Amino acid sequence: MFKPGLLVLAALVASPAAAEEVNVYTTREPGLFAPLAKAFTEKTGIKVNTVFVKDGLAERVAAEGEASPADLLMTVDVGNLVDLVEKGVTRPITSPSVAAAVPANLRAADGSWTALSMRARLVWADKALKLKSITYADLADPKWKGQICIRSGQHPYNTALIAATIAHEGPEKTKAWLAGVKANLAKKPSGGDRDVARDILGGLCKIGVGNSYYVGLMRSGKGGPAQKTWGDGVDVLLPTFAGGGTHVNITGAAVAKNAPHAAAAEKLVDYLVSPEGQAIYAEQNFEYPVNRAATVHPTIAGLGALAVDGVSIAEVASRRKAASLLVDEVGFDQ
Amino acid sequence: MTSVVIADHGSGSTATGAPPPRVRRVGSTFDGFLGLGLVAGAAALAPVVALAVIAAGGDGGLWRHLFTSVVPRATWETSILVLGVAVFVMVVGTGTAWLVAVHDFPGRRLLEVLLLLPLAFPIYVLAYSWLDLLHPVGAFQTELRALLGIARPADLRLPDLRTLPGAVLIFGLGLYPYVYVAVRTVFLAQTAALVEAARMLGASRKRIFFRVALPLARPAIAAGTALAIMETLNDVGAAEFLSVNTLTAAVYSTWVNRGDLSGAAQIALAMLVFVSTLFLFERLGRGARGYAVVGRAVRPMNPIRVEGLAGFGLFALGALPAVLGFVVPALHLLRQAQERLAFAGFADEILVETLNTVSVAVAATLVALVVGLPMVSGRRLNPGSRLHTALLRISTIGYAVPGTVLAIGLLAVYGGVDAVIRAARGALGGAPSGLFLSASFAGLVIALTLRFFRLSASKIETGLERISPSLDQSARTLGRSPFAVMWEIHLPLMTPTLAGAALLLFVDCMKELPATLLLRPMGFETLSTHLYGEAARGTYENGALAACLIVAFGLLPIILMTRIGRRATIPAAEGAPS
Secondary structure: OOHHHHHHHHHHHOOOOOOOEEEEEEOOOHHHHHHHHHHHHHHHOOEEEEEEOOOOHHHHHHHHHHHOOOOEEEEOOHHHHHHHHHOOOEEOOOOHHHHHHOOHHHEOOOOOOEEEEEEEEEEEEEHHHOOOOOEOHHHHOHHHOOOEEOOOOOOHHHHHHHHHHHHHHOHHHHHHHHHHHHHHEOOOOOOOHHHHHHHHHOOOOOEEEEEHHHHHHHHHOOOOHHHHHHHHOEEEEOOEOOOOOEOEEEEEEEEEOOOOOHHHHHHHHHHHHOHHHHHHHHHHHOOEEOOOOOOOOHHHHOOOOOOEOOOOHHHHHHOHHHHHHHHHHOOOOO | OOOOEEEEOOOOEEOOOOOOOOOOOOOOOOOHHHHHHHHHHHHHHHHHHHHHHHHHOOOOOOHHHHHHHHHHHHHHHHHHHHHHHHHHHHHHHHHHHHHHHHEEOOOHHHHHHHOOHHHHOOHHHHHHHHHHHHOOOOHHHHHHHHHHOOOOHHHOOOOOOOOHHHHHHHHHHHHHHHHHHHHHHHHHHOOHHHHHHHHHOOOOHHHHHHHHHHHHHHHHHHHHHHHHHHHHHHOOHHHHHOOOOOHHHHHHHHHHOOOOHHHHHHHHHHHHHHHHHHHHHHHHHHOOOOEEEEOOOOOOOOOEEOOHHHHHHHHHHHHHHHHHHHHHHHHHHHHHHHHHHHHHOOOOHHHHHHHHHHHHHHHHHHHHHHHHHHHHHHHHHOOOOHHHHHHHHHHOHHHHOOHHHHHHHHHHHHHHHHHHHHHHHHHOOOOOOOOOOOOOHHHHHHHHHHHHHHHHHHHHHHHHHOOOHHHHHHHHHOOOOHHHHHHHHHHHHOHHHHHHHHHHHHHHHHHOOHHHHHHOOOOOOOHHHHHHHHHOOOOHHHHHHHHHHHHHHHHHHHHHHHHHHHHHHHHHHHHOOO
């Protein structure tokens, strides 16, 4: 009785194998991914279907299980990427060109994920300060009391920075440092990185913490004239760890375990890390390339030479939970 | 004069002193009503059960941490926020409803509509808009500094909106209409005779308000406030803007940053239990009392005319929450959208997104009403049936958990259902593949229905309370089946109520974000997911157009809502000799 109906259903559900396609689940905002997808389709003829999911991407893929249409999973934070691997919804990337393009410290040793682009966690300062250099440790210096703005300590960009600090200094010293930064805050953490620039311009604080690409986005005028004044209104400094470099976070990708189009997914990754794909990342969102053969956007290059911190991205990810707990313990957001 | 009888049908006595019509206690006989209730109850409970399973899977390793460092503070901030919002919406919602229901002054009609408009705003858009306006480098302070001749922003420090009191204000402004809309209906439809009687007996206006109108409006105030509280508890976006660390935010960071979904589910369930208990107590405190006005026609009261300067004063006072909750932030958004259009042009996909948004919202609204009316009617037609009541309460549970939490539960449920269907297909010789509810339009519609079913049920319940039970009893005595009573009596009398409920549901489905974001099919964007896509990368101004469209699409139904409210009372007024 039910069989014909189900077969019709099956016919409806089964994807026609005629045109090659690839399904992308991404926490990267659609406006940023769309140009990359378009360029990839133009080059290869492979159609890209996307769904933008913020929190819960791993849960969605896991719930869909073996029938999941997801091929490529993309995230904008290393923690979320490692979550995918830990949930067991990924399979290793086998493409040799990915291994050739991306340095080893920016991908998983077993190939389960790779970085696609980098962003540095920077310090923005009131121009009147004429500040020339700063370290992450300086953020806890009492001389900045009541002068620092930052977004929520629980935001992945900040937990990653704190995780990197733990890797350098150990948990005790990091806790003291974080408490010091907390004591220096001008106001409770809120909003996003751009709000920090706006708050500095608005005289609410003197320095703040924000990601590199926001500087490019604001200064380029892509966000409109108001944001250009926010971006131009601050000096941008590349802070470092004592004996280390500048903390970077990544956007990255993993191929889904049950990917129906795994080969196409790998082709897409190949494209994204190629100099051509990397150029679009730089053009669209002012990100640092992971491929050394690619060039840095002039606006970003103009911020100064980036010395990437030696702590591996994988280690940062592994200390993320400890960092999140520290944020609560020092009452950072309160 | 219209004959008016107040039937206190809970306690069984009536104001006329006549012996109460005893209703046969039928218990829970199985019928279509119950069958529907069982399905709805099971659907609503499924994601909660899934969450409980997830919660039980945790090792509780984080409990110590959560209870020392997170929960006390978050509970404190959440309580203050919720308490503040509750007081705000009760005072402003009831006050404005009284203002427009009892007084007549120039501009009253306009005000009746204006007061509803903040409903069109998703709270996080409202928060964003105000923040942008009031920031030291925003339009307001820039103008102010120019006026005062102050050059640097640092030299003029005004209070920051990003505080707990600021959050109370923003949430209150966005949510008071829930109380206003419920209470105004009561004032318009129910209290006229009593208020006028009290007036004739020489009671002062103050005494009438506190001793007559307020007690009558209490269920409506409670219902509206409950909705506002739950909306507050469900929010994540606005709280982040306004730097309030709510329990919901704690649920989020436990899940997203500590990768502890079990811990997050535990906090979410604890919140659910707490909220449900709170409302249970309110219900018990109110008792089973319900008031129905029995009579041929319900008419509005004769308003007190206020002319001249005093009249304008009343208008200005009443308009304040609408101006702050809608007019100013909407104009600001509109200006941003206009700048954006001039700068970046119009993106075609916004048309498709609009169509998607409307189709999902319409579908979910219809389902919520088609299920809601029989369930509420069925409960009433089976007085004394605890099962009907319990099923109705259970099916509204989706409103008491944050949208993302509900969506996470539903992901698991849908995944499970799909696996069963695949297995069944395999057993029948088909290909054991494919997704059915996961990432489907139907799954999304079910999710939105579950999320907002409480709005449907609550509205229908309030509407049904205004129909005298004696009508049901007469029809039943005349041999009509319970279904016929619903179809021939409740449905026709409830048309305005249902239309009002439909509009509220539509607006809320359209604004919904977290469940839509997580459960929607691939490539399916709505206005709210588009807006969030921009907001998530900090380019709110790019989302301004989508935000304007959400608000605009919300406006139309809201304005219709007031027309329906008016039509429901005015023909009756015309029929009544004055």
